[in-house]
Structures are given as structure tokens and as C-alpha cells.
Amino acid sequence: MKEYKPKIVCFLCKWCTSAGADLAGTSRLKYPSSILPIRVMCSSRIDPMFVVKAFLNGADGVFIGGCHPGDCHYHEGNYHTRRRFAMLIKVFNTLGLESKRLKLSWISASEGTKFAKVSNEYTEEIKNYGENPSKWNVFL
Amino acid sequence: MKRIGVFICHCGINIKGTVDVERLTEELAQYPGVAYIENYIFMCSEPGQKLIRDTIIEHKLDGVVVAACSPTLHETTFQDALEEMNINRHQLEVANIREQCSWVHDDIEEGTRKANLIIKTAVEKLKLNESLTPIFASLTKRVLIIGGGIAGIQAALDIADGGYEVILVEKEPSIGGHMIQLSETFPTLDCSQCIMTPKMVAVNKHKNIKLYANSELESIEGFVGNFKVNIKRKPQYVDPDKCTICDDCTPVCPVVVPSEYDEGMGWRKAIYIPFPQSIPATFTIDTENCLGFNPIACTKCSDACEPDAIDYDKKPEYFEEEIGAVIVATGFDLYSVDNMAEYGYGKYPDVLDGLQFERILSATGPTGGEMYRPSDGKVPKEIVFIQCSGSRDPERHLPYCSRICCMYTLKHAKLYKHKVHDGQPYIFYIDIRSGGKRYEEFVQQAVSEDGIVYFRGKVARIYKEADKMIVHGIDTLTSKKIEIKADMVVLAMGIKPNNSAEKVISNLKLNTDENGFLIEAHPKLRPVESLQSGFYLAGTAQGPKDIPDTVSQASAAAAKVLALLSNDEISHSPIVAIVNEELCSGCGICVSTCPYGARELDEIKKIATVNDVLCEGCGACISVCPSSAAQQKNLTDEQILNMVKIYSYL
Ligand SMILES: Cc1cc2nc3c(=O)[nH]c(=O)nc-3n(C[C@H](O)[C@H](O)[C@H](O)COP(=O)(O)OP(=O)(O)OC[C@H]3O[C@@H](n4cnc5c(N)ncnc54)[C@H](O)[C@@H]3O)c2cc1C
Ligand code: SF4
Numbered sequence: 001m002k003e004y005k006p007k008i009v010c011f012l013c014k015w016c017t018s019a020g021a022d023l024a025g026t027s028r029l030k031y032p033s034s035i036l037p038i039r040v041m042c043s044s045r046i047d048p049m050f051v052v053k054a055f056l057n058g059a060d061g062v063f064i065g066g067c068h069p070g071d072c073h074y075h076e077g078n079y080h081t082r083r084r085f086a087m088l089i090k091v092f093n094t095l096g097l098e099s100k101r102l103k104l105s106w107i108s109a110s111e112g113t114k115f116a117k118v119s120n121e122y123t124e125e126i127k128n129y130g131e132n133p134s135k136w137n138v139f140l
Numbered sequence: 141m142k143r144i145g146v147f148i149c150h151c152g153i154n155i156k157g158t159v160d161v162e163r164l165t166e167e168l169a170q171y172p173g174v175a176y177i178e179n180y181i182f183m184c185s186e187p188g189q190k191l192i193r194d195t196i197i198e199h200k201l202d203g204v205v206v207a208a209c210s211p212t213l214h215e216t217t218f219q220d221a222l223e224e225m226n227i228n229r230h231q232l233e234v235a236n237i238r239e240q241c242s243w244v245h246d247d248i249e250e251g252t253r254k255a256n257l258i259i260k261t262a263v264e265k266l267k268l269n270e271s272l273t274p275i276f277a278s279l280t281k282r283v284l285i286i287g288g289g290i291a292g293i294q295a296a297l298d299i300a301d302g303g304y305e306v307i308l309v310e311k312e313p314s315i316g317g318h319m320i321q322l323s324e325t326f327p328t329l330d331c332s333q334c335i336m337t338p339k340m341v342a343v344n345k346h347k348n349i350k351l352y353a354n355s356e357l358e359s360i361e362g363f364v365g366n367f368k369v370n371i372k373r374k375p376q377y378v379d380p381d382k383c384t385i386c387d388d389c390t391p392v393c394p395v396v397v398p399s400e401y402d403e404g405m406g407w408r409k410a411i412y413i414p415f416p417q418s419i420p421a422t423f424t425i426d427t428e429n430c431l432g433f434n435p436i437a438c439t440k441c442s443d444a445c446e447p448d449a450i451d452y453d454k455k456p457e458y459f460e461e462e463i464g465a466v467i468v469a470t471g472f473d474l475y476s477v478d479n480m481a482e483y484g485y486g487k488y489p490d491v492l493d494g495l496q497f498e499r500i501l502s503a504t505g506p507t508g509g510e511m512y513r514p515s516d517g518k519v520p521k522e523i524v525f526i527q528c529s530g531s532r533d534p535e536r537h538l539p540y541c542s543r544i545c546c547m548y549t550l551k552h553a554k555l556y557k558h559k560v561h562d563g564q565p566y567i568f569y570i571d572i573r574s575g576g577k578r579y580e581e582f583v584q585q586a587v588s589e590d591g592i593v594y595f596r597g598k599v600a601r602i603y604k605e606a607d608k609m610i611v612h613g614i615d616t617l618t619s620k621k622i623e624i625k626a627d628m629v630v631l632a633m634g635i636k637p638n639n640s641a642e643k644v645i646s647n648l649k650l651n652t653d654e655n656g657f658l659i660e661a662h663p664k665l666r667p668v669e670s671l672q673s674g675f676y677l678a679g680t681a682q683g684p685k686d687i688p689d690t691v692s693q694a695s696a697a698a699a700k701v702l703a704l705l706s707n708d709e710i711s712h713s714p715i716v717a718i719v720n721e722e723l724c725s726g727c728g729i730c731v732s733t734c735p736y737g738a739r740e741l742d743e744i745k746k747i748a749t750v751n752d753v754l755c756e757g758c759g760a761c762i763s764v765c766p767s768s769a770a771q772q773k774n775l776t777d778e779q780i781l782n783m784v785k786i787y788s789y790l
Binding site for chain 2: 007009015018019022023026029030031033038039041044045047050053055070073077108116
């Protein structure tokens with residue numbers, strides 16, 4: 001049987017998490033190709049709609065990476081993200097979608113190892129959940 | 141539709157090793173919008189760039205995707221290539237298929253599949269990119285330098301000599317940093333004070349340098365070219381304009397505390413001047429120890445002060461300065477010896493760290509440069525030096541090599557031998573790292589002439605027996621146990637970022653590595669710039685280094701700043717927010733979200749506006765807009781959703 005390869009849409013902020021992902025590369029750390037990056041300037045740019053769309057379009061997981069609280073390049077963008085993420089989880093639960101497939105993580109430019117670790121662990125988690133069941137059932 | 145050219149780089153075998161570039165070229169040739177596709181060994185090389193330029197003409201391209209390394213490396217290189225062909229630089233997208241693809245995957249199938257998707261997202265984004273022109277803003281031709289060690293001093297002098305004004309902020313009452321504490325300096329053994337004090341005086345005298353000593357940065361706002369900073373000057377309680385440095389105050393002060401300058405090896409009073417050549421030359425009252433803050437208890441110095449320079453009620457002062465760029469030169473501190481309990485530091489007065497030993501060696505130190513040990517004033521006849529104390533020990537201490545301690549230990553042993561001819565220095569080491577210019581010669585000369593005994597190995601334990609320090613170690617070259625009855629032990633402590641740097645670095649929103657050192661924009665090609673524009677790095681704040689490297693880096697940072705200031709205007713990224721006036725309801729949520737005050741309500745039109753110059757392009761105001769009236773240029777909702785589709789559709 002073909003191995004199930006999840007698709008994880010990853011929104012990475014330019015200053016911290018995307019730079020951390022670059023460092024994971026420079027350090028030649030390995031993680032699965034399920035991690036599919038989209039670089040934005042700040043995690044606060046991520047409209048909840050992007051997450052919902054990714055999910056309903058068929059992504060098996062959605063990952064948001066930003067700077068550690070207090071370290072946001074734009075001072076407070078990640079605080080918006082943190083609140084918005086909490087709200088997203090509520091909305092997902094209310095609609096009966098699997099909120100456990102969403103992940104928010106703070107990864108700095110120096111944390112290449114953390115980026116690789118989170119990518120490995122999160123892919124394993126999503127693999128255990130199997131394919132996203134909503135993708136055939138809900139349309140927006 | 142836009143005619144897009146896709147150029148896939150092999151990066152030697154760095155990309156090609158895990159991404160099948162030929163297959164990718166075939167697969168993507170049919171992708172809608174791709175008018176031309178090619179792969180090449182090194183896209184960033186001149187032939188690679190020429191390929192782009194020629195193809196733009198030949199195939200009438202109006203947009204280019206380069207699939208290569210991270211955009212932080214070569215985005216501007218390729219943007220420049222487009223501009224040369226009169227194509228707007230925002231018609232370029234870089235697909236990061238190296239750092240975020242080929243380098244992190246092993247399997248060529250996986251790597252190729254993912255690279256395919258990454259390139260498609262770049263093509264989708266590019267299809268909707270607008271051509272943009274930079275936003276020009278005025279440029280304040282003044283520079284802030286934080287830290288007045290040799291790095292900050294060198295950078296300040298270079299920039300000031302170049303004709304621009306420098307604001308130098310030093311947290312201590314005097315500039316000079318650690319270098320002013322050193323005795324003589326390797327590899328030439330010139331006296332540190334002799335080469336340092338003329339530079340300090342030059343800072344004080346320079347008409348283009350404004351020095352804030354005993355001061356710290358409170359806040360910063362703005363962007364490259366246009367920062368506003370607030371500087372807090374902590375009260376010194378002595379008016380520098382009235383003080384004549386007569387030193388009538390210190391003899392009458394009843395409070396004696398360990399001197400910071402002498403690293404606790406000597407004493408000072410509660411009213412003090414850090415060292416005789418301090419710049420600025422003023423006394424300071426140390427509030428923690430002074431009794432005079434209760435006037436009933438003591439007013440001795442104030443009574444003795446003829447010019448009436450002492451004011452116990454002095455409050456902190458705040459200063460606003462406008463500047464265009466910042467150099468961070470906050471330096472280092474020794475890794476705390478308190479972490480090295482096994483070596484008896486703190487318990488035994490004759491176990492010292494490197495800087496304490498510098499003070500004992502120094503002619504301006506507490507012993508006047510004579511070699512006496514702290515416990516009983518005896519001349520030490522046998523000294524054990526322990527290299528890599530706290531360095532290169534990822535399990536328990538600092539993981540990295542501190543780079544300077546091999547050399548300063550050897551210098552210590554040599555200078556000791558010059559003072560105590562019949563003395564015996566022993567050095568425990570892991571390796572001897574002497575990579576600098578004339579450093580190896582310095583090592584060889586000391587070993588052959590000064591009778592230094594080296595043991596390769598670590599010290600396990602130190603304890604006291606009568607008036608000797610018993611040092612137990614193993615020489616790993618002979619596998620023999622070593623026991624030395626020493627009179628003194630010097631720990632060559634490693635170095636770490638300055639204890640008070642963390643606060644200011646987080647205030648400036650700069651990135652540090654896992655050890656707290658500042659991260660440069662590129663480790664090889666942009667070593668003195670930060671990724672955050674307008675910020676530059678110099679000295680040991682960026683990583684351990686000796687004086688020659690510190691000074692080179694400081695001059696390099698100054699050169700970068702001078703290049704910036706030679707422009708009349710500064711260009712600002714046009715990737716800013718825009719408002720669709722028809723959709724905007726004027727609710728004002730964006731106004732309260734923007735951290736830069738770039739969003740305002742137009743009271744007449746009843747809509748929100750964007751001040752392009754202030755907008756930093758984070759996009760926070762876009763995702764809060766309930767009417768979808770706000771968008772980010774070249775990163776619109778539609779562009780992001782199109783990228784999301786590439787990844788999530790089956
Ligand atoms: C024991 C010892 C011996 C050495 N011997 C030699 C030698 O022989 N030859 C050689 O080449 N090198 C030697 N070195 C290395 C040398 O000391 C350093 O390379 C050099 O001092 C680094 O200068 P710097 O300006 O980067 O840092 P520092 O000298 O640490 O200066 C940093 C300055 O910034 C200030 N500062 C910090 N934080 C703030 C803040 N938040 N706001 C305002 N100001 C701030 C500090 O007070 C300080 O004045 C030795 C080092 C040690 C420890
Ligand atoms: S410079 Fe020498 S003593 Fe210092 S950490 Fe590196 S190897 Fe050890």
C-alpha cells in the first residue's frame with residue numbers, strides 16, 4: 001500500500017519562523033516533505049479565512065509559526081495571532097471540524113532544531129489522525 | 141496574461157542532489173502562465189544572471205521566478221538583474237527550494253514533488269504582483285552607537301571623522317569597556333591603556349560625537365533613516381560642569397566597597413571615579429552604598445566639595461534624539477565563575493578569573509603591577525591556569541569556543557614569568573587555538589623561552605591544604621595523574637554576551653542566536669549588518685573575538701553606515717497596506733491595530749487611510765478588516781489563497 005503522505009500548509013513569518021526554517025536547512029536537519037511553506041511578513045497577516053480555506057480545500061493540517069511572545073519584529077503582531085488562533089480553535093470545535101489538526105508554534109530565527117523537531121512531530125501526529133475527513137464534505 | 145520565465149538553479153549539487161531539475165523543467169513547462177523554463181548550474185553567477193537578462197528579451201518575459209536558495213540571500217541580486225532590463229523589481233519571485241526543500245529532504249521523489257509545489261506557489265503569487273516603486277523618505281544623518289567599549293569607540297570615531305554626528309550611549313560612568321581593564325595585549329604585548337586612552341580622549345574631544353555616559357536606551361521608534369530614541373541618563377549626583385576632579389571627596393567618604401574596575405581585587409569609595417583616565421572625567425555616587433541619601437547619616441563628601449558639585453536630589457534625565465541608523469556594540473561579560481563550583485571559586489581567595497588576573501598584572505591595578513596573591517600577599521611561585529573554563533562544554537556550560545582564552549592564558553603565563561623569574565606556570569588545555577596573525581609565533585616563543593609547562597587534559601578538582609591549592613588533573617597524553625600544589629589558580633573563563641545586552645537587544649527587536657549573540661544578516665557576506673534594516677553589529681556582541689577582529693568589525697560597520705548616510709533619501713519597501721475606499725466603512729479597527737501609527741481615519745471621507753512612509757508592511761491591519769477593504773500590496777488575500785490552493789488541492 002502506498003504510504004499516506006499528509007499535506008500540511010505552513011504559514012511562516014519572515015523574521016522568525018521562516019528564518020528558523022532556513023537555519024534548519026543550513027544545518028542540514030531532516031524533516032518530512034509534508035511541510036509546505038508560505039512566507040508572510042508577520043503571523044498577524046494570517047486571516048482565519050486562509051486557515052479555513054486550506055482545511056476545506058484538503059490540507060490535512062495547518063501550521064502557523066511566529067516569533068516568541070515579546071519578540072515580534074512588529075512589536076505585537078504575534079499577540080493578535082495568539083488570540084486569533086484561540087478563536088479559530090473555538091470556531092472549529094463549534095462547526096465540528098477537527099481543531100487538533102491546527103498548530104501554532106513560536107520558533108525564532110535561531111531555532112532551526114526546533115523547526116525540524118516540530119515539523120517531524122507534527123507530521124507524525126497528523127499521520128496518526130489520517131486524512132482530513134472534512135475535505136469531501138464541507139464547501140465554502 | 142503575464143509571460144513568466146522560470147529559472148531553476150542546481151546550486152552545484154546542493155539542489156540537484158535531491159531535486160530532479162530536468163524532470164521539474166519538463167513538468168512545469170506546461171503550467172499555465174509559464175512562458176519559458178530553464179535550469180542552470182548557478183543562477184546567481186554572472187552567466188546565470190545573463191541567462192535571465194537575455195531570456196527576458198528573447199521570450200518577451202514580464203515576470204521571473206528563480207527557484208533557488210532562500211530569498212534572504214539573492215532576492216536583491218535577481219531583482220537588480222530584472223531592473224537592468226527595465227522590468228520592475230517586484231516582478232521577481234524567489235522559490236526557496238534549497239533551505240526549505242533540497243537540504244531538508246533525502247528522497248529525490250519527495251524533494252522533486254515538493255519543489256514542484258513551491259515553484260507553482262511562486263508563479264501564482266507572481267501572476268498578481270503589481271509593479272511598485274519604492275517609497276522615498278527623508279534620512280536623518282546621525283547615528284546611535286550603543287556600548288562604549290573598543291568596538292563602539294572605533295565605530296564612533298570612524299563615522300565622526302567621516303563628517304556625521306554620532307550619539308554614543310554607554311551604561312557605565314566611563315567608556316572603555318573591558319579593554320581598559322587589560323594589562324598588556326597579545327600578541328604584541330603593548331600596554332592596553334596606552335593604546336586605548338588616546339582613543340577615549342579623541343571621543344571626548346570630537347566635535348561630531350555626543351557622549352551619554354551612565355545612560356541607557358529607553359525606547360526606539362521609527363524605521364531605517366528615521367528613528368526616534370529616548371535615552372535615560374541615570375543621575376551621577378555630581379555635576380560634571382562644576383566638578384574639578386580635585387578628589388577631595390573620596391578620602392572623606394567612610395564607605396569602602398570592592399571596585400568594579402579592579403574586578404573586586406581592589407577597593408573604591410561610595411563616591412568614586414572608575415579609574416583615573418575615565419571619560420567623561422567625573423565622579424559618581426553609588427546609591428546602593430552611599431549613606432548620604434539620608435542626609436542625617438552622612439554629608440561628608442558634600443561638605444568637602446568646594447565647588448559645590450554634589451547634589452543628592454538629582455533625578456534621572458531623559459533625552460530625545462533623532463537618528464538614521466544604530467550600531468549595537470554591547471560587548472561581553474565573562475561567563476560567571478559561580479557556575480564552576482568544582483574549581484573552588486568564591487571559596488578560595490587565590491582562585492581567580494582571567495579579568496581579575498589582568499588587574500593584578502596591570503600597572504594601574506591594586507598591586508601596582510606587582511605579583512602578590514590576594515589571600516596573604518605572598519608572591520605566588522607556582523600558578524595553574526585552566527583553559528576552556530566554562531567553554532566547549534555543551535552538557536554543563538557554554539557549548540562554543542570563546543576564542544580568546546587560549547591566547548590570553550598564554551599571555552598571562554608569560555607576563556607572570558616576566559614578573560616572577562623563578563616562578564612556574566602550568567597550563568591545562570584541551571587544544572591550543574592560535575589562528576590569528578602572528579599568534580602561533582607568540583605561542584612558540586612563549587613555550588620555548590618562558591618554560592611554561594602544558595598538560596593536555598581537564599582539571600577534576602581543586603581543594604585547599606594549608607596555604608596551597610591542590611589541583612588534581614589528568615594528562616591525557618601520558619595518561620598520568622597530575623597533582624600540583626599551587627599558590628594560585630587562574631580560570632580562563634569563557635565569554636558570553638554582556639549581562640545588560642539582552643534588555644536593549646529585545647528593545648531593538650534584533651535576533652540573537654541560541655547563545656544570545658547578535659545574528660548577522662549573512663554569516664559570510666553580510667557579517668556586520670542585522671537583517672533588520674538600519675541596524676549594524678560590532679565587536680563581541682556578535683560573537684567572541686579579540687581586539688584586532690573587534691576593531692576590524694567596528695570599522696566595517698562604520699563603513700556600512702557611512703554608505704547609508706551618503707544617500708540623500710532613504711527608500712522604503714513599497715509592500716505596504718492599501719485601502720479600497722469603496723469597501724471601507726471607517727470602523728477604525730485598523731487604526732487601533734497598527735503598531736506604527738500608520739493608519740488614520742480621514743474625518744471628511746469617513747474612511748481609513750495608510751501613511752506609506754510609516755507603514756512597515758506587517759499586514760496586521762489587513763486580517764482585522766471586517767470589510768476586506770484593506771489589502772497588502774503584492775501579498776493580497778487572493779494571492780495567498782491561490783498559494784494555499786496549490787498546496788491543499790489534490
Ligand atoms: C581576561 C581577558 C584578556 C584579554 N586579553 C586580550 C588581549 O591580550 N588581546 C586581545 O586582542 N584581546 C584580549 N581580550 C579580548 C578583548 O577584551 C575584547 O576583544 C574586546 O574588549 C571587545 O570589545 P567590545 O567593545 O566588543 O566589548 P566590551 O569591551 O565588553 O565593551 C562593551 C561596552 O558596552 C557597554 N554596554 C553593554 N551593554 C550596554 C547597554 N545596554 N547600554 C549601553 N552600554 C552598554 C559596556 O558597559 C561596555 O563598555 C581579552 C579578554 C579577556 C576577558
Ligand atoms: S579559546 Fe582556547 S581556552 Fe578558550 S574556549 Fe576556545 S579552546 Fe578553550
